[in-house]
Amino acid sequence: MRITVRVAAVQAEPSWLRLSDGVEQVVELIETAATRGARLIAFPEAFLPGYPWWRWIDTNQWNVEYSTRCRENSMTRDGAEMRAITETAAAHGIHVVLGFGERQDRRIYLSQAVIDDSGELLSVRRKAGLNSVERKIFASGTPNLPAVHHTPIGKYGALSGQENQRPLLTRALRADEEQIHVAAWPASPEGDVPGPDSSATVCRMYALEVGAYVLAPTAVVGEAAWGGMPRPRTTGPTGRARIYGADGSEVVTSLDEGAQGILYADLDIGAATADPPCESPRATRKDRTPATARRNARRAATGWQSGPDRWALPMTIRAYPGGTAAC
Structure with a gap:
């Protein structure tokens, strides 16, 4: 069935x-988009x-100060700040995907929350693969499949x-026939591109590989991002x-x-549900079952976990015959 869904990406x-x-x-x-x-x-x-972004400036005393402020201004997944956001989503009947710094004790995680249009917090996923600068501030999450x-x-x-x-993460989403994908970015100052x-x-490449619509929200990085310190490199608007x-x-x-x-x-969501354009070279004759049978098998294998972290797929997906990172 085809449906038309209006989506919004924040800049x-x-x-x-x-x-x-x-x-x-x-x-x-959220209110404006709704x-x-x-x-x-x-x-x-x-x-x-x-x-x-201030972590790219090599001033240790200044970085210690701002790392402390970053921790103090990060929020918990069950605090008053998150409740205000979930209540807004419910009040306006809109789904929300939010990137935030998640505080737990003295640790901070780069987390991504998914909230449905009833205000339920469907999942909070902590980013596991951090780059060298992120690891100086954030703790690594558990490397579960999304x-x-x-x-x-x-x-x-x-x-x-x-x-x-x-590829491990993108194949997991493709295996469950993702139709809309949120690829959240923090913007692209020259120091990190x-x-x-x-x-x-x-x-x-993600859209072509998975066969899904891709929303790519990104932040604007102005002078305020550097806290009054000079930028590490001269850049234009980002x-x-x-x-x-x-x-x-x-x-x-x-x-x-x-x-x-x-x-x-x-x-047009119905237009993004076509079968992938090519098969994995690892697929065998036994794997080449009708698309409907493959979809039913995957749905039957889907395992939702209880608790604050929920994942839609089991850790092993080797039975899925479709797609590799490059077709």
Whole structure:
């Protein structure tokens, strides 16, 4: 069955290291998107309290101070700040994917929360694969496979940053026939970019590999991100959210780079459910069963776990015959 779903990808500057202001900003953005008819809104990685770009500045005393502020302004998954966000989602009937710094005791995790339109916190996933700078601030999460959430607006999942180019994670989402994918990015100051427009390249490849729409929210990094210290390199405006179709093309014109706002698109979900364009070279004759049988087998194997961390797939997916990172 084909359905049309309006989605929203945030392109905005966070309220750097000010948690209460950041929660108000998130609530306002959710309300704005819902008013425009969006059923799903996606936020950048670590939007609360802002991705720690200041860690690229090699000033130890200053980094200690801001690391402390980062911990103090991160939120818990069950605190008043998260309740305010889930209540807003419920009040406006909108799904929310939010990147945030999650505080637990003295540790901080790079986490991603998925909230449904009734305000239920479906999952909180802690990023496990951290880069060298992230490891100086954040603790590594458990390397579980990500979830695909089966909802009335379609089957959607989410990953953060460089996770979007890890075959083990992307294959897990493809195995459960993901239709909408949130690839959350923290923006791309020159100090962290592995190549020109690398996040856009990753998103296009993801769309082609998985055959899903891709929402790529990103933060805008202004002077406030550096806390008054000089940037490590001279850069122009940063942050450009995009929304891609399953063929890797942009389905809507993006906002100007560095502008703040919300990018909207109406997605034809039925158009993103085609079988993958090619089979894995590892597939055997025994594996080449009808698509319906494969889908039923995968659904039967889906194992939801109870508790605050829920995953839609068991840890082993070797019975799935479809797709590799490059077809």
